[in-house]
Amino acid sequence: MATTTASLTLTSTDLFDDSLSISNTSTLYKAGTTIGLDQTTGLTRTYVTATTQFDPFPVVKGATNADENGRVYIANLSEEITEFITVSIGDAVIGRLYAGDFLWMPWSPKLQHVNDLEITPSVATGMHIEFMAIHNYANIYPDSADS
Amino acid sequence: MATTIATISLASSDLTSSALAFSSSNPLNTAGTATGLSLTSGLSRTNFTNDPIQEKVIFRSDDAATNGSNKVYLKNLSTTPAEYFTVFIDQEEMGRLYAGDWAFFPWTATSGVKETFTVTLTLGSGAVEIGDSWEFDGIKTTSTTAVLNTFASEINAQHYPNWTTTVSGAAISFTARRAVEDGVITGDTAITGDVLVDLNGSNLTAPITAGDTNPSTRSESDIIIVPSVTTTMDLEHMLFHE
Numbered sequence: 049m050a051t052t053t054a055s056l057t058l059t060s061t062d063l064f065d066d067s068l069s070i071s072n073t074s075t076l077y078k079a080g081t082t083i084g085l086d087q088t089t090g091l092t093r094t095y096v097t098a099t100t101q102f103d104p105f106p107v108v109k110g111a112t113n114a115d116e117n118g119r120v121y122i123a124n125l126s127e128e129i130t131e132f133i134t135v136s137i138g139d140a141v142i143g144r145l146y147a148g149d150f151l152w153m154p155w156s157p158k159l160q161h162v163n164d165l166e167i168t169p170s171v172a173t174g175m176h177i178e179f180m181a182i183h184n185y186a187n188i189y190p191d192s193a194d195s
Numbered sequence: 196m197a198t199t200i201a202t203i204s205l206a207s208s209d210l211t212s213s214a215l216a217f218s219s220s221n222p223l224n225t226a227g228t229a230t231g232l233s234l235t236s237g238l239s240r241t242n243f244t245n246d247p248i249q250e251k252v253i254f255r256s257d258d259a260a261t262n263g264s265n266k267v268y269l270k271n272l273s274t275t276p277a278e279y280f281t282v283f284i285d286q287e288e289m290g291r292l293y294a295g296d297w298a299f300f301p302w303t304a305t306s307g308v309k310e311t312f313t314v315t316l317t318l319g320s321g322a323v324e325i326g327d328s329w330e331f332d333g334i335k336t337t338s339t340t341a342v343l344n345t346f347a348s349e350i351n352a353q354h355y356p357n358w359t360t361t362v363s364g365a366a367i368s369f370t371a372r373r374a375v376e377d378g379v380i381t382g383d384t385a386i387t388g389d390v391l392v393d394l395n396g397s398n399l400t401a402p403i404t405a406g407d408t409n410p411s412t413r414s415e416s417d418i419i420i421v422p423s424v425t426t427t428m429d430l431e432h433m434l435f436h437e
Binding site for chain 2: 052074119156163
């Protein structure tokens with residue numbers, strides 16, 4: 049088993065009258081256990097030149113992953129502050145990652161296309177995007193035959 | 196403007212054959228600008244203890260700017276590995292936060308359309324009688340005057356649990372606090388649940404004079420949390436928003 053930790057700090061000296069300092073570290077375990085997640089897609093860096101929606105972690109057709117568990121990291125590496133990527137899941141838009149923004153969220157993929165994660169760049173002039181899943185999914189990238 | 200910095204670090208010495216170690220920091224700015232987000236819900240802690248299990252809406256889309264650069268922070272404070280919160284955005288399941296897990300993600304906060312309507316106090320004859328009343332949303336206003344517009348102002352001055360109001364002459368405009376699918380307008384001239392008392396037979400009425408052409412729709416990106424057990428679980432949460 050692997051030991052992977054994810055840490056988040058949120059700090060501000062002027063958001064409140066008092067300082068804000070939140071710090072969290074969690075170890076990434078398989079669902080309901082203390083066994084470390086042992087699979088990863090690796091950290092992918094891609095350059096997109098279209099506003100076409102795409103799946104960063106395509107789910108294999110016919111696969112089910114209902115009870116599996118994982119964490120997802122997505123970052124917009126653009127340095128142009130007006131450029132964003134829209135992150136969606138299934139039929140819902142989660143939100144926009146503007147230049148430099150990142151997300152870290154749990155993801156329990158189910159059947160293909162049921163709650164796939166999707167990324168849509170705001171411009172076609174070229175944007176760098178990073179993404180990675182740390183998981184125990186049986187049926188996602190790189191064995192995908194997504195359509 | 197405020198400066199708030201979010202930093203994520205991921206580390207592992209054995210997930211892959213080479214060590215994983217990276218860190219990324221970014222200021223939380225409003226959409227498309229270098230201006231820091233200055234609004235926040237504050238760091239909150241919510242207890243879930245319900246049998247049967249009950250979901251809770253942690254953040255409502257109405258509370259943040261649609262398509263803003265809003266950010267949501269969640270943490271499951273449980274220490275029991277099997278306990279988890281399922282995170283939904285509207286009807287869509289995002290994933291499960293197990294004990295100790297945290298999440299930090301953007302939020303588009305797509306709001307629905309809030310219902311609006313206008314009621315205009317109208318006299319068929321005579322004047323308002325002191326003691327005439329109009330009740331709506333559980334709030335009863337009793338006139339202390341014979342002046343129609345003053346009675347309208349008294350209705351406007353009330354605090355309605357589900358509506359905000361403005362007044363212009365004898366017309367009181369209502370706007371729902373929350374965007375929901377089914378409103379109270381049942382037709383061009385009727386609303387559900389209002390009670391008018393006209394003491395002296397002056398034919399005082401309170402018809403809807405505007406609003407029926409603006410149907411409401413519900414919000415479709417509220418953040419909803421469902422615990423996995425009926426015993427106590429605590430969630431920490433914070434919203435940074437426009």
